Amino acid sequence: MKIVTWNVNSLKVRLPHVLDWLNIHQPDALCLQELKLEDQNFPRAEIEAAGYRAVFSGQKTYNGVAILSREPAQDVSMGIPGYADEQKRVLAATLDGVRIVCVYVPNGQSVDSDKYQYKLQWLEALTAWLKDELTRHPKLALLGDYNIAPEDRDVHDPKTWEGQVLCSAPEREAFRKLLQIGLHDSFRLFPQADGAFTWWDYRMNAFRRKLGLRIDHILLSDALAPDCTSCSVDIEPRKLERPSDHAPVTAEISHAKESY
Known part of the structure; x- marks a missing residue:
């Protein structure tokens, strides 16, 4: 089973990239974030x-998630029940x-803002x-843009980003609490090259200068993690004209259905 997360930063703009990527890589499930369109404008026909x-939950201009x-x-x-x-x-x-749980975690704007507290x-x-959800669904995968770089090795310049939104101690602690309920960072189940990132700011020529952060993750439950055979970031879509500022992350799981 091949599952993927990708913040496309406007599905309307990035639809050709998504369709090409689907054709080449043929995932079983692709979780998208930041659709930035209302449900009536979702490109169902093109996806089909x-x-x-596709199942999707969108809104105008901001946010929006889908599972293909x-x-x-x-x-x-x-949504989150009860919240x-x-x-x-x-x-x-x-x-x-x-x-499959697809999430687009709030950015937080800055550590001194109301959006950070939210x-x-x-x-x-x-x-x-999710702690309760895991009791109902032991085989669970949490995919999305977390807007959190969990460790210094997930940041191109830890000193510059220290204490800043995406890298602050409370956010990293929140990420650790997710792991503590029985989830595993699939990317860190395998040896990875230094400087492996999933997001590069559009400004300052960040992608070419390798000034990135790893903020897109696939977390796997205790029951799924042992069956994960690989996890990788595909930076090729970030090289395209008018790309998303994020790259897709793929995890492959062997015999997920048979072992359920």
Whole structure:
């Protein structure tokens, strides 16, 4: 089973990139973030023509999440149950016995802002819900743009970013609390090259200068992690004309359905 997360930073703009990537890589599930379009404008026909089905939760201009899959999604849910939030940031569905949860974690803007406090509260609510969700769905994968670089090795210049949003201690602690409920960072299950990032600012020629952060993650439950055979970042889409500022992250899981 090949599962992927990709913040496309506007599906309308990046749709050709997504369709080309699907054709080349043929994932079983592709989780998208930052659709930036309302549900009535979702390109369902184009996605279906590529051989995929889609469930999605969008809003105008901001946020929005989708799960594209070859097989029909089952037991679809949106949002964090019991947590009032108008922003479309969470989408969950079951595919081949695996609970796929697609998230777009708030950015937080700056550590002294109200949006930062919202981010921390949101992460606390997400973690509490997922702790219960894992009892119902032992085979669970949490994919998305977390807007958190978990460690200094996930940052091109840790000193410059120290204490800043995306790298602050409370955010990293929130990430660790996710791991503590029984999740594993699939990327760190394998040896990885230094300077492996998933996001590069559009400004300052950051991608060419390798000034990136690893903030897009695939976390796997205790029951799934042993079956993970690889996790990698594909930087090729970031080289395209008018790219997303994020790159897709792929994890491959062996015999996920059979071992359920």
